[in-house]
Amino acid sequence: MVLFNRLQTRIFAFFVLVIIAVLALSFWLSYQSNQRLEQQYVANQLEVASLVFESQYDNRNYYLAAFASTAAKDFGLKDIFIDGDNRSFLVALNNHRSRINASLAMAVSGDGTIIGQLVASQDDLGQEVVALGSEQHAPFRYQIDTEFDQISPFYLLDDKLYQIKFSPLTSGGNSVIGWVGFGFLIGDSLANSLQKLTGLNSGFMLIEQDTITNVGHSGLAIEQHDTQLVTQYIVKDQLDNDFILWKQFLGEVDNKSLHAYMFKSRSDLLASLESQWLQQVAVLLLMLPVSLLLAFWISGTITRPIKQLIGQARFIAKGNYHSNVSVDSSVELQQLASEFTSMQQAIVAREQAIEHQAFHDPLTNLANRNQLHRVCKPWIEAGSSMAICLINIRRMTEVNVTLGHVVGDEVIKEVAKRLCHINPNALACRLSGDEFVLAFKEFERSTFDAFLAMLQVQIGQHYCYKDISLHLQFTAGVSFSQPGVDIVTLLRQADTALQHAKMNKRDYQIYDANIDKNSIERFQLINELKEAIEQNQLVLYYQPKLNLAQQKITHVEALVRWIHPKRGIIPPDTFIPIAEKTMQMDALTRWVITEAMAQYHRWQTQSIDMCIAVNISAENLKDEQFCYWVINTLAEQNVPVSAMTLEITEDAVVSDPELAIKQLTLLRNNGLTLSIDDYGTGYSSLAQLKQLPVDELKIDKSFVQKLLHTEADQIIVQSTLQLAHNLGLKVVAEGIEDKETLQWLTERHCEMGQGFYLSRPLPERQFNDWLSQSAYV
Structure with missing residues (x-):
């Protein structure tokens, strides 16, 4: 016992000395760190104030200059x-x-x-x-x-x-x-904005000798003492150490010097740091008695028996990782027991990490597909009603390509964060790059439309990352549980609804059986389109174009229709997107142009002289051999280039402007007439329009159908006419549905018009009959 007490005393004395030394060193390091932190914090605050002001000021200057130039x-x-x-x-x-x-x-x-x-x-x-x-x-x-x-x-x-x-x-x-x-x-508004961004009292003042005029100040009116302080700093550059001050000379205004300033009491600015320093001191002081008690307890322990360590090691070897290894013996064996505990904790941590990685997404930490299956399986087995909402974030590919995958990952993490706050009872999962799932248990179907509207608002809020503002949008597909339907089927149904929503440009779609049927039909159409082109199941309809100056039909637009042997007439809005996505657009366009040339010769034999307009797509312009084929085929079929007009949409040019302009220039140089279709609905800029080698613009029907009833449409159409004529272009207005609209366009020197008032698109025989009876021959 005497030997044990002496050992305990020596161990306790050693721990006391170590504790006092550590606490003293910690106190000194904490004090020095706090002083440096205060200086760095003040310097950072002033730098932030300078950067924020320069950013706000320069942005306003740039914006005003750019807009003044635009307005001019x-x-x-x-x-x-x-x-x-x-x-x-x-x-x-x-x-x-x-x-x-x-x-x-x-x-x-x-x-x-x-x-x-x-x-x-x-x-x-x-x-x-x-x-x-x-x-x-x-x-x-x-x-x-x-x-x-x-x-x-x-x-x-x-x-x-x-x-x-x-x-x-x-x-x-x-x-x-x-x-x-x-x-x-x-004024005050700008000063308040600067205060919100920097946390400093902000303002502007004009100084003329001894006269001081406050132009604007954040918060309440600036007090006289503060005014004198700021003025002294600006004029005499004398800084009061009790305040943090920043100034910027902006220039002369009517012989007065304009200054921007930001200031704040040093004590107010550093209050949080002082509070943290006091908390650190209190913790250090509290640690002293606690550490002494702990040292006394450690010094009084006795080394645990070796057999106890061996027994607990065997217990751990059987897979029991949740008990602490403890011995009542010397410090050396206590350290050994601690290593055993650390070892089993490391094993537990690794197993938990492996399990977490297996059931969670590494980027967002949301549940993954495995976790979705694991959580939803008991719900389905218990017969609980549940809903699956499959969410696809739009334009993520553009974000990754344009801004980089780092920004794309930040956007994905922001979406995950917002989804977690939507409904705490929902299971939020990430399935793939830009696809998320919200799984609901016992969710009322009647309230889901309101929930999706709320989800659109929450996700659609702007997200700013390093001065880049992104408008987040999504498309969602929803499926509800039914007896005998497993989670795999629910996910497939939600994906079907999602694809249907994308195809129809909707924000969301709730699954029903008709969607699957349409998907199957669409899949069948994909397989049948190539056969339709090869077996001449396609036919051209013709819509007349009226020369408004001559009041004579001189042009037609050729529109393709699919006469399916089982489904009847299939509109182009159904099969043209399929052709574009399945690389069949080139074959389809070549068939249309070839048939239009044959139609030209048939009309020539009937003494009908008609120019035919054919639509081409962006996919055609990506094929550098397409333009040469058009030119060579016109020559082989003995069709004059003046008899053919090629219509392209604005979007076809936007996708690859350089290649599109090169291709169109080749066609134009060979005498072909080129027209911009659906002008006003795409994304081309005036600079691109100026560079395009085109001959005419087609004003989209959405601006013409209600022309006489909407002043905005009149302004758009009239300005488009003026712009086109100034650029030397002709104008075709589509969507004319009454005589008054036709007269309005004629009076404003629009060259051509087409629409249901004249005629709907007609097959060849019906068109010939209509033309023979028309008043515009």
Whole structure:
């Protein structure tokens, strides 16, 4: 016992010395770390303030400059400017202002007179009020010269300061006829925005000698003490150590210097760090008595017997990993027991990790397909009603290709996070790259439409990653459990519903038996389309085009139909997408062009001189041999190039502009007439339209069908006519369904029109009969 007590005393003394040394060192390191952390935190806060301000300021400058330049190129605005209709010009100027929610819009004539000044503000109810500025019709305060667009980016008007950018209005040979500018208000709103982003009190002030004017400040009005503090820092560069201050000189405004500033009390800014430091000190002090008690307990233990360790080792070897190995003996054996415990814990951790990986997705940590089967199997066996919602995130391939897989993975993780918060009772799973599943137990079918609408709102919220804003969208397929249906069948049904929703451009689709039937029919059509082309089951219908100036039918559009031996007439909307996806579009288009050439010769024998328009797809333009085939076939069939028009959609050009322009240029150089079909519904830009070697535009029927009843459609059609004519293009309007619309287009010099008012697409014989009785021969 004497020997044991001496050993205990020595062990206890050793632990006491170690504990005191460790706590002292921990206290000193913690103090030094806290001091460095405070300095780094302050420096980071100031750097963040600078970066946030520069980003906000530069973005506003860029946005205003870009929009002013865009507005200055608006032909409509220039025409009104030149005509001198001041009221219409102000309306047009306000329309441009409202697009970017600008606070100030200005227009200056070439002689330096402000012909338009609109100031937007908010009334007591928060509604926007737009009024004429006080300088309307007054001389512009700056000198008009070639450096006009380089004037100060700030404009002080009626004690309000605006950040403004101008752009020249040009006419004819790029001669400047005036200037147009737009500005954002620099005030409390911008200061509040900066405060939200940085956490610092923010504001702007104008200084002229001893006169200080607060332009805007975040939160409540800045107190006199704070005003003096900020001014002293800005003017004399004297910094009060009790405050964190940042300043930025922005420029001169009417002989006053404009400064932006951000500040905050050092104690307020570092309050959380101070609190953490005090907590660390308290923990260190609390550890001292606890550590001493623990040291005393350890020093009093006795080494456990070797046989006890052997017995527990055999117990572990049998697979019992959930008990702690403990001995009542010396420190050496206690360490050995601890290693045994660590070993069994490592084995348990590895087994848990392996099991977790087998049933969870490594990227999102959601359940995977195995876990879905494991969880849902008892639900189905118990006869519980359940629902499977299969979710496909749209455009993930574009995100991965455009922004990289790192951003794509972040998007997938964000979607997983949102799905987990949708319904805590649902099992959220990730099946593959962009496919997720929500599995519900005891879910009411009648409430599922409302749930899907809510899901669309939750998932559809914008997601920002490193200044990249993405609008997340999904397509969903839903299936509900039925007696005798297993989880594999439910997933297949949900996938069928999902594919049906994609095909019909819906956000979601609930499975029913008819969808499977349509899928089977579609699969059969895929196999039968090649046979249909080879066995001439296709037929061309012809829709006339009226030359509005001559009031004569001079052109037709050839539209393909599939006369199926069992299913009857199959519309092109059904089988053309199949042809595009199954690499049969080339054979289909060549059949249509060949048949159109044969039709041309048949009409020639009947003294009918008609130009035939044929649609070609993006898949045709990807084949570099297609254009040569068209040119050679026209020559072989003795069909003049003037008798054939090729129509392409905007989307066909967008997919690969460089190759499409190369192919179309080859066709155009060989005399073929080219037309842009469904203009206005695609994604081509004006720059692409300018580069395209086309001869005409076809205005989509969606803009023509309700032309006389919708002012917006009239504006779009009329502006399209003007744009096309200015580019030297002819215009075809499709979708004419009444005489009044035809007359309206004729009066505005539209070259051609087609639609149900003239005739629906007709097969050859019926078309010939219609043409012989038509008043437009």
